[in-house]
Amino acid sequence: MPSDRAAPPHPATHAVAGTPGEARGVNRPASRTGGPLEGVKVIDLTTVVVGPICTRTLADQGAEVIKVEAPGGDILRYLAAGCRTPSMSGKFINFNRNKRGIVLDIKKPEGLAALKRLIAGADVFVSNVRPAGLKRAGLDPAALAVLNPRLIHCGIVAFGEGGRYAGRPAYDPIIQSLSGVAGTFHRATGEPRFVPMVMTDHVTGLVAAQAIGFALYRRERTGVGEAIEVPMFEVAASFVASEHLGAASFDPPEGPTGDARLLSPDYRPLPTKDGYVTVHPNTNAQAFAFFDAIGRPELKDDPRFDTPIARTENAEAYFRVRAEELALKTTAEWLQIFAALDVPAARYNSIDDLLEDPHLADVGFWQVESHATEGRLRRARTPVTFSGGMRRESLPAPRLGAHADAILAEAGYSPAEIAALRASGAVP
Known part of the structure; x- marks a missing residue:
């Protein structure tokens, strides 16, 4: 869902001129990740599932993704049972691979200034903070376009800003209920139900990643960044309408909505x-x-x-x-x-059967990696392949704030400045 994370008024900040690669005070090392998005730097101010799915997709294709968390971290770190470490849930591990992490308290002026310095040296900024919170912090598209004219600003929201629902909080079940997803079960089985996974988060996150790729392509031709709004409700409603508008596609309708095949109670294993x-x-x-x-x-x-x-x-x-x-x-x-x-x-495969599916074994779908603190982990590899090259290195999901010093140093902070940030509490 779009986050409730609030941000304070815009304080004085470190101004950086020029394109990201030329930004003053930014030490941007050459990317060696491989993949079609090699060299693209993404600042990820997202939580839970919808945003992390988007940024994981970019990371899997070679982008350098820096996950910025508030003190305490993304709530997804804690939303699961069976963890080896309370702050490293299986869901968090799965949705945040191939990212580096830093904790910034952006309620403090120094923390917000540090975030803006990171954004000044980036290609893409992704958030699921509600637009009002972004504007209060000076992280809205207009403000960041001044800071970094080449920036792709992607805001994942619950509802489009042009409608009466704009600004409301929402999670996946709210969107499934409102968009007609639960209604398809009602038509099929007589009872409204949710898909037992956060489907609208997944779909919206993938649409956001696609939109970012398109915007990067346009920037290659124009040299100018842009703002993208990706609303969960409209995305989910679009999927339901594409499948079930049916005879109501015609004006006036030629028949009822709904695909009778998909709504049959026998449309199942x-x-x-x-x-x-x-x-x-x-x-x-x-x-x-x-x-x-x-x-x-x-x-x-x-x-x-x-x-x-x-x-x-x-x-x-x-x-x-x-x-x-x-x-x-x-x-x-x-x-x-x-x-x-x-x-x-x-x-028919159960969830457990997937772990032993012979085809997935043939294609090397399940991979084992070693995490510095979590030990051996099983992960599903990215299913997409590119003949021009794939991401070469694999990064396990970061512990909270694990890469702060390196990320700040790359943004031009000296050791003394990093120490001062820590002393202020802006970098816990």
């Missing part, structure tokens, strides 16, 4: 004799092969099922046929039959 299987024939060739597989070839000539439009209009009956027939054989038997006929099908 279906029981077999010994477990579950998912089968999803879509084209005529696949659907007709499925009818052969279940021993019902006569259904190929059934007007309810003989075309994609007919199967969509009769989704409830089509899915009922699937459910009835799949219960007659074991999962292994069905998978063998469907594979021989090239019908899209898969076994």
